[in-house]
Each structure stands twice: as C-alpha cells, then as structure tokens.
Amino acid sequence: MNKNEIIKRLTEVFRDIFDDDSIVITEKTTANDIDDWDSIEHINLIGAVEDEFGMRFKMREVSGMKNVGEMIDIISKRGK
Amino acid sequence: MKELIFPFDAKTILRRRRSIKKQLLADGSVRIKKKIAVLGGSTTDDVVSAMELFLLNFGIEPEFYQSEYNKFYEDAVFGSPELDSFSPDIIYIHTTSRNLTMLPESPSETPEQIQERLDGQFEYFKNMWIKLVEKFSCPIIQNNFELPLFRHSGNYDGWGWCGISAFINRMNVLFSDYARKNNGFYINDINYLSSVVGLTKWHDPDAWFLYKYAVRAEVIPELAYSVACIIKSVYGKNQKVIDLDLDNTLWGGVIGDDGQEGIEIGVETAVGQSYSEFQTFLKGYKNYGVLLAVCSKNDEENALLGLNHPSSVLKPDDFISIKANWDSKDRNIEQSANETGLLAESFVFVDDNPAECAIVEAQIPNISVVNLTSVSDAMYQLSRSGFFEVTSVSKDDLHRSEMYAANAKRTAQLKSFDNYQDYLLSLDMNAQITDFLPVYLQRITQLTNKSNQFNVTTRRYSGSEMEEVTKSPDHIRLCGQLSDKFGDNGVVSVVIGRCEEKTLHIELWLMSCRVLKRDMELAMLDELVKKCRERGIDKIIGYYYKTPKNNMVSELFGSFGFTLESRDENGDSVWSLDITSYENKNHVIKVNKKEFSHE
Numbered sequence: 295m296n297k298n299e300i301i302k303r304l305t306e307v308f309r310d311i312f313d314d315d316s317i318v319i320t321e322k323t324t325a326n327d328i329d330d331w332d333s334i335e336h337i338n339l340i341g342a343v344e345d346e347f348g349m350r351f352k353m354r355e356v357s358g359m360k361n362v363g364e365m366i367d368i369i370s371k372r373g374k
Numbered sequence: 375m376k377e378l379i380f381p382f383d384a385k386t387i388l389r390r391r392r393s394i395k396k397q398l399l400a401d402g403s404v405r406i407k408k409k410i411a412v413l414g415g416s417t418t419d420d421v422v423s424a425m426e427l428f429l430l431n432f433g434i435e436p437e438f439y440q441s442e443y444n445k446f447y448e449d450a451v452f453g454s455p456e457l458d459s460f461s462p463d464i465i466y467i468h469t470t471s472r473n474l475t476m477l478p479e480s481p482s483e484t485p486e487q488i489q490e491r492l493d494g495q496f497e498y499f500k501n502m503w504i505k506l507v508e509k510f511s512c513p514i515i516q517n518n519f520e521l522p523l524f525r526h527s528g529n530y531d532g533w534g535w536c537g538i539s540a541f542i543n544r545m546n547v548l549f550s551d552y553a554r555k556n557n558g559f560y561i562n563d564i565n566y567l568s569s570v571v572g573l574t575k576w577h578d579p580d581a582w583f584l585y586k587y588a589v590r591a592e593v594i595p596e597l598a599y600s601v602a603c604i605i606k607s608v609y610g611k612n613q614k615v616i617d618l619d620l621d622n623t624l625w626g627g628v629i630g631d632d633g634q635e636g637i638e639i640g641v642e643t644a645v646g647q648s649y650s651e652f653q654t655f656l657k658g659y660k661n662y663g664v665l666l667a668v669c670s671k672n673d674e675e676n677a678l679l680g681l682n683h684p685s686s687v688l689k690p691d692d693f694i695s696i697k698a699n700w701d702s703k704d705r706n707i708e709q710s711a712n713e714t715g716l717l718a719e720s721f722v723f724v725d726d727n728p729a730e731c732a733i734v735e736a737q738i739p740n741i742s743v744v745n746l747t748s749v750s751d752a753m754y755q756l757s758r759s760g761f762f763e764v765t766s767v768s769k770d771d772l773h774r775s776e777m778y779a780a781n782a783k784r785t786a787q788l789k790s791f792d793n794y795q796d797y798l799l800s801l802d803m804n805a806q807i808t809d810f811l812p813v814y815l816q817r818i819t820q821l822t823n824k825s826n827q828f829n830v831t832t833r834r835y836s837g838s839e840m841e842e843v844t845k846s847p848d849h850i851r852l853c854g855q856l857s858d859k860f861g862d863n864g865v866v867s868v869v870i871g872r873c874e875e876k877t878l879h880i881e882l883w884l885m886s887c888r889v890l891k892r893d894m895e896l897a898m899l900d901e902l903v904k905k906c907r908e909r910g911i912d913k914i915i916g917y918y919y920k921t922p923k924n925n926m927v928s929e930l931f932g933s934f935g936f937t938l939e940s941r942d943e944n945g946d947s948v949w950s951l952d953i954t955s956y957e958n959k960n961h962v963i964k965v966n967k968k969e970f971s972h973e
Contacts, residue, residue, distance in 0.1 A: 313392030334419045337584075341591045342389045353580055 295373055297321075300347075300366050307342050311335060321363030347373035375401075378431040379742070380759045384595040391423055398430040404922050405435040406609065406834065411462035412438060413446035415473035416588035424598035432606040443586060444473075450502040453509065463836065464608065465506055466515045466601055469499075470564065470588040471522055471542055478536040481527075485535045492541065496548045503552075503559065511838035513558040515604050518546045520568035520589075523577040557816065558837040560604050560765055564589075567600055570758075603760030609834060610824025613742055613761040614716055616659060617707055619725035620670035620680055620698070623746055624688065625649045629680040630672055640685030648749040653687035655753050660692060663771030664762050665714070665778060667695040669706045669723065674698040694778040703730050704737035713785070714778055715887035717826070717923070722761050724752060768817040770864045780861035781888055787860075798893060798962040801858040805894065805963045807901040810844045810851045817865045818853055821886060826923040828895075829884040830916065830930060848873050849881075850905050854898050856889050856963070863889055867898050871906075877913045878906050883930070896960040899934055903956045912954050920945030934959075 301319065308317045312330050325331040331339070343365065344350055349372045351359075359365050377386060377394055387394065408429075412418045422438050429436045439460040441449040446467055449457050476495040478488050503514055519542045522531075531537040546565055553561045568576040571593055578590035589597055606612070621628045626638030626645040638646040639653070660666055666688070670677055677698030681690050690696060694714055697706035703723070711718040719740040725731050731745040742761060746752040756762075770777075784801065791797035810818055819840045826832065835843065843849055854867035866889045870882040885895055906914060916931040918924075931949035932938065941947040 307389070310389045310393070311391075313390075313396065337417075337587070337591065338388060338391075338420065342385075345385050345389070353584055356584055 295370055297366055297370065300369050300373065303346055304343065304362065304366070304369075307339070307346050311339050311342055319362050321361065321366060323362040324360065343369070349373050375431050378428055380599065380755065382595065382599070384592050387424060387427065387595045388420075388591065391427065394427055395423075395430070398427065403433065405430065405433050407435045407437065408463045408605070408609070409437045409439070409460060410605070411441075411457060411460060411465045413441045413449050413465065413467045415444055415446050415469035416582070417443060417586045418468055420587070420591065420594045421468055421598050421601075424595045425602050428595075428599050428602035429605060432602060432611050434606060434609060434611070446473075447498070447502055451505050453505075458509075462510055462512055464513045464515065464605060465510065466562070466605075467502070467517065468588075469517055469519075471519045472582065472588045474519065474542070474545070477538055478541055481534070481536045483536055488535050488541070492544055492548070495545060499549075500552065503556075507558075507838065511836075511842065513560065513608055513836050513838075515560045515562050515601060516549065516553075517562045517564045518549045520564050520576060521573060523573050523579070557766075560608070562597075562601050562604060564597065564600075567596060571596060599760065603763040604765060606760075607763035607765040608823065608836075610820070610826075612720075612763060612824070613664075613722050614720040615665045615667055615694070615710075615714075615722065616656060616756075617667040617669045617710065617721045617723045618656070619727070619730065619746075620668060620672060620677055622726045623724060624653060625680060625683070625686070629676045634679045634683055637680060637683065639683055646685070650685065650687060652749040652753060655756075657687055657692065659756075659762060660775055661772070662762065662764060662767065663774040665694045665716075665775060666692055667710050667721075668693050668697060669703050669710070669725075670698045671700055671703070672698040691779065692775070694775060694782070702733065702737075704734050707734065707738060707741070714781070715827075715890055722756075722759075724756075766816055766820060768820055770817050770820070773862075773864070777861060777863055777888060780863075783860050784858075794891075795962065801860070801892070801962075803856060803858040803892065803963040804968040805854055805856050805897050805965045806968070807852055807854045807898060807965055810840075810853050814853055814865050815840060815844065818868050821865060822868055822882065822884065825884040825886065826921070827887050827926055828890065829882075829921075829924050830880070830918045830927050831882055832919060832921050832924060833882050835882075843870060850878060850902065850909070852898055852901055852905070854885075854894060854901075856892065856894050857968075867894055869898055869902055871902065871914070873909060873911060876911050877915060878902075878911050880914065880916045883916070883927075893960050893962050895930070895934075897963045897965050900958045900960050901965065903953050903958075906953055912952065914951045914953060915939075916949040916951070918945075918947045918949070 305319055308319055309315050312328060317328065340351060340356055347369050351368065355368055375398060412422055418440050422440060426436055439457055439462060446469060474495060476491040478491060506514055521539050521542055525531040527534060527537065532539045534540060549561055553559050576589055576593055578587065581587035581590060618624055626649055627636055629637055639649045640646045656666060668677065677696060678690055681688060695710040697710055707721055707723060708718050711721065718738045722742040722744060723734050724744045724746055726746045728745050731743045734741060735743045744752055744755050788797050819835060819837050823834050850871045850873065852869040853865055856863045856866050866886040868882060868884050871878040871880045916936055918928055918931065936949035936951040939948040939950050
C-alpha cells in the first residue's frame with residue numbers, strides 16, 4: 295500500500311475521531327498539532343486505525359510512535 | 375438515533391462519538407438531568423463517553439464524576455471532597471475480575487482458607503456499598519464479575535476449591551443475594567455480557583497492560599449500553615407495550631389464505647415450533663407486566679381464528695388491544711395508544727414486513743421497531759434491546775394486563791349510559807387514600823418515576839429519597855388506590871406536599887392514566903384538604919412545570935378552583951387555594967370505607 299493511500303484513509307479516521315473535517319495530516323503530525331489529541335483520544339485513535347487497516351499495533355509500537363510518519367511506516371508493512 | 379439502537383455497530387460509535395454527540399445535543403429534545411458518579415477499578419473515560427451517548431438517546435442528560443484510576447474503593451470508603459460536592463443521583467461501580475484482590479493462590483489452601491478469602495473479598499465490596507448509601511442515599515449499580523480468559527487447571531478451575539472461575543462464580547452469587555435484599559442496588563451483569571459476546575472478544579490483556587482497560591475497547595459500547603439500560607429503567611423510561619403483527623410474525627403463513635388448519639403453529643413442524651417458542655417468549659414478557667397488543671392487516675374474524683388456534687400459546691385475552699383491519703398500521707398503533715392512555719412512543723412494534731416497519735418508524739416519532747427476519751433474531755433483539763429492562767417487580771407489574779382488560783370492560787359499560795355521572799356511580803368505586811405505607815413504597819416510587827402525563831411537577835425520587843420523604847415530619851403524603859366492580863387498579867395516585875407554617879407546597883401530584891376521568895383526583899384533593907386542616911394549614915400552593923408530555927394537567931389546579939398566581943413564558947405556573955371554605959368535590963368514589971388487601 296502506498297503512502298498516499300494510507301494518508302488519505304488515515305485522514306478520514308482522524309477527521310471522524312476528532313470530528314473536524316479541516317484536519318490535514320502529514321508524516322510530521324504529532325499529538326501537539328491537534329487540540330483534542332490527549333491520552334484518552336489516543337487510545338480511541340489507535341483502535342480506529344487498527345479497525346480501518348485490519349491490523350493490530352504491538353504494545354511497544356503503541357507506546358513508541360512519535361509521529362504520524364512512524365504510524366504510516368507500520369501500516370505500510372502490515373496494514374490491509 | 376439509529377446508530378445507538380441495538381444491534382448497534384460498536385466501531386462506528388467509537389469512531390464517530392463526537393459527531394453523534396453533537397447531533398444528539400442539537401436534536402431539540404427535552405431531557406432529564408442526572409448526575410452519575412462512575413467509580414472505576416480500571417480506566418473509565420471511554421465507558422463514560424459511550425454511556426453518555428446512550429443516555430442522551432434515552433432522554434437523560436448525564437453529568438459525570440469519574441474517580442481517579444482505580445480509586446473506586448478510596449472514593450467510596452474514605453470519601454473525596456469532589457465526589458461529596460458532586461452529590462450523585464446514581465453511582466456506577468465499574469469493577470471487574472481485575473479488581474479481585476483476594477483470589478485463591480494455590481491448591482494447597484484449605485476450603486476454610488478459601489472461604490475466608492471469599493468472605494473477606496465480599497466484605498470489601500459490601501463495606502463500600504454501605505458507606506456510599508450512608509453518604510449519598512442514591513441507587514448503586516455494581517458490575518458482577520466476568521470469568522477469566524486464562525486457567526491453570528482446565529475444567530477443574532470451575533469447580534475445585536482453589537479455582538479462580540469457581541471463586542468468581544461464588545462471588546457473583548453473593549452479589550446477587552445482596553442485590554435481592556437491598557432496594558436501589560442493581561447488578562450490571564457483565565458475567566452474562568462477557569459470555570454473550572464471548573470471553574475471547576471481551577478480554578484484551580494488551581489493552582489492560584497499555585491503558586488499564588478491563589475490557590476490549592470494541593466491547594465498551596456494549597458494556598455502556600447495559601448500564602444505560604439500567605439507568606433509564608430506574609428513571610421510568612422503559613417501553614410498555616409489544617404491538618405484534620400476526621401473519622408470519624406470531625404464526626407461519628397467512629390466516630386469510632391458509633385458514634386455521636393451514637397456519638403453522640405448534641409442535642408438528644419446525645416452523646410451527648419456532649412460532650410456539652416465540653409466543654411463549656412473548657407471554658413471558660406479559661408476566662413481567664409488559665402489555666401485548668395486536669396490529670395486523672387482516673379481517674378481525676380471521677385474526678381471532680388464528681389466535682384461537684388450539685396450539686396458539688397466546689389467546690385473544692392476552693392482548694390489551696387487537697387491531698385487525700385494513701387501516702394503516704401507524705394509525706392503528708396511535709389508536710391503541712389512545713384507548714389505553716399510553717404514549718405511542720412506549721410501543722415496540724414487531725412485524726416481519728420491512729415496509730410496514732419503515733412506515734411506522736417514519737410516522738410515529740421515537741417508536742421502537744423490531745423487523746422480524748426470523749423468530750430467533752427477534753427474540754435476541756428483544757432480549758438485548760433493553761426495552762423492558764427490569765429494575766424492580768411490583769405487585770402491580772404482575773397484574774397489569776388484567777387491569778387493562780378491566781378497562782376495556784369499563785369502556786363497554788360506558789356505552790350503555792347517557793349520563794357520565796351515572797356511569798361513574800355504576801362502577802361502584804372504592805378508594806383507599808392513606809399516608810405512604812411501607813408495603814406500597816416500591817410501587818409509589820416506581821409510579822413516581824415513570825408517570826409523565828398526569829404529573830404536575832414530574833419530580834423523580836430515588837428509592838432512598840422516597841424513604842426520606844416518608845419519614846419526614848414536614849411532609850403530607852397521600853397514596854391513593856382505586857378499585858371498582860371490574861377490578862382493583864392498585865396504587866394509582868401519589869401526592870406529596872411540604873408544609874411551611876400554614877401553607878402547603880405541592881411537590882408532587884400524579885396519577886396513572888388508566889384511571890383518568892374517574893374523579894380520583896377530586897377524591898385525592900378532598901383528602902389532602904382534610905389532612906391540611908388537621909395540621910392547621912389554610913393555604914395550598916400548586917406548581918405546574920411544563921414538559922413535552924404533561925399538557926393534560928396544565929390547568930389541573932384551575933379546574934380544582936385554585937387561583938392562578940403567575941405564569942412563566944415557558945408555560946410553568948403557580949396556583950393557590952384558600953381552603954378555609956373548601957367543600958368536598960368527589961361524589962362518586964367511596965373513600966376509606968372498604969378494606970384493601972395489602973399483599
């Protein structure tokens with residue numbers, strides 16, 4: 295799966311979770327860039343991303359991801 | 375809202391939570407406000423946000439308090455200033471097997487040691503409940519426990535002394551015993567819930583390690599729904615009637631075409647058996663006080679022929695209303711609702727025809743619809759929907775259907791009188807109007823929390839608040855029962871007034887709609903005035919608080935002869951009555967002349 299497709303689908307997930315259609319994400323996006331992205335929404339986000347791409351993050355990955363780019367790298371390897 | 379009705383899609387709810395909430399808040403519906411404290415043994419944020427959606431959809435606007443992570447015990451037993459000032463209306467304790475601290479550790483422990491663990495663990499929870507009731511005297515909802523995903527000893531875990539599953543099962547029995555003995559204490563049965571979704575789907579150990587989630591995120595909406603159903607039931611927001619289609623819903627085939635011999639019901643065929651089981655299942659609801667009705671496109675004669683089939687479990691007498699004609703179904707439902715004094719939105723309509731379901735859903739706001747695709751699907755949907763979530767069973771529930779049947783006989787009698795007063799006299803009505811007697815307290819509370827139409831203040835009381843009012847020396851309380859030659863209606867009217875020097879302020883005045891137009895409200899007023907005079911009170915102040923459902927009593931106090939003191943723009947009004955020269959108004963009901971049974 296190429297990065298553009300992943301970003302497109304990820305954007306939809308982000309927009310649903312934060313209920314904000316103006317959200318644009320890049321590989322550099324972090325929790326600091328989105329107001330409502332706190333630890334609780336992070337859990338929700340991870341769950342929704344897992345559903346969207348039919349995969350599960352490993353525990354180490356959940357706690358280790360620094361930005362959306364790292365998330366995309368993992369999805370590109372295991373996502374569907 | 376469709377997304378929030380069982381069977382819902384949990385993933386959609388989790389992902390689109392914010393926009394669903396926004397839509398609910400913008401839909402203009404009027405909701406009762408409730409403060410809910412959630413004391414959790416695990417992370418509760420997502421439980422709370424899903425519960426919020428379901429409650430909003432049930433007409434309840436919640437405000438939440440959440441304990442700090444795993445501080446449920448400390449909050450309950452030692453208290454917290456935040457929780458104290460929050461002053462909850464209801465408390466939900468979200469604990470799971472993860473919070474059992476005294477589980478058996480080794481097969482070398484003796485049965486006595488295990489028993490000590492069990493007693494100790496139960497005391498730990500019980501202590502918490504007692505402290506909470508002492509402090510907040512409000513309803514408590516407590517999870518029981520789910521079975522573990524992992525076992526050391528295989529099947530032995532379920533029955534050996536040292537088994538974890540065995541221990542959990544015994545704890546669950548202790549919890550149930552406690553719930554049965556304590557009013558206002560309800561079990562959220564996660565033991566059932568985790569079984570019905572499956573333990574492999576329920577548990578998510580990674581989510582526990584990562585986020586301290588005690589259940590898999592995907593199941594959280596199911597859990598939240600279950601709690602929301604208990605809460606809405608406590609506040610009287612259950613549905614009341616199952617309105618059923620006939621052909622291919624209560625039996626297989628079309629009675630008009632196939633005739634009585636041709637329809638499938640009974641043990642002879644698999645299809646016939648499935649309908650028998652469905653009918654038996656529905657009859658079970660009737661036993662809990664849910665009313666059954668028929669709404670079918672058929673000639674009435676044929677409808678009755680079907681219901682009188684020798685193998686039909688449900689007979690014509692089991693239904694409070696049978697509408698079998700060729701009118702549109704939404705009109706028939708509205709009519710059944712009018713005739714029984716119930717709101718059409720309290721009906722659950724069951725039909726195998728998706729087009730009929732769609733029409734009814736579109737025409738009657740907030741009605742619930744079950745499209746029967748198969749008998750087993752319909753039974754599952756009815757079981758899991760929470761339409762009829764039971765939080766208490768009163769004597770009244772057990773006899774509700776008979777009472778409505780008696781009403782039909784009264785209506786028939788009315789037709790033979792030209793003069794309404796003569797008709798009322800012919801009913802030979804007797805009322806018992808007393809202070810709140812302990813035997814009726816549960817029914818009084820239940821009626822108080824679910825009466826919407828004939829209710830001037832729509833004030834709700836939890837069981838413990840009601841107990842406080844019952845003990846209060848500053849209140850006058852009336853509980854009215856009405857019987858007539860057709861049957862006993864049980865407790866049908868409740869009035870609570872607060873005395874302030876020589877004035878009585880009416881805090882609650884309600885009546886069940888099944889005794890409308892019988893002058894029972896006049897009998898209650900006479901008795902209230904009598905009680906006031908005994909205490910030297912000479913003035914009664916009545917309050918009407920407008921809701922979308924209580925328009926029928928907007929002029930109640932006026933009709934009693936009260937003077938309008940003020941009326942707000944929002945429709946609320948205040949009324950007063952000088953009772954020094956009051957004369958009794960009821961002339962058709964005999965009051966406190968006949969002995970009523972207290973069973």
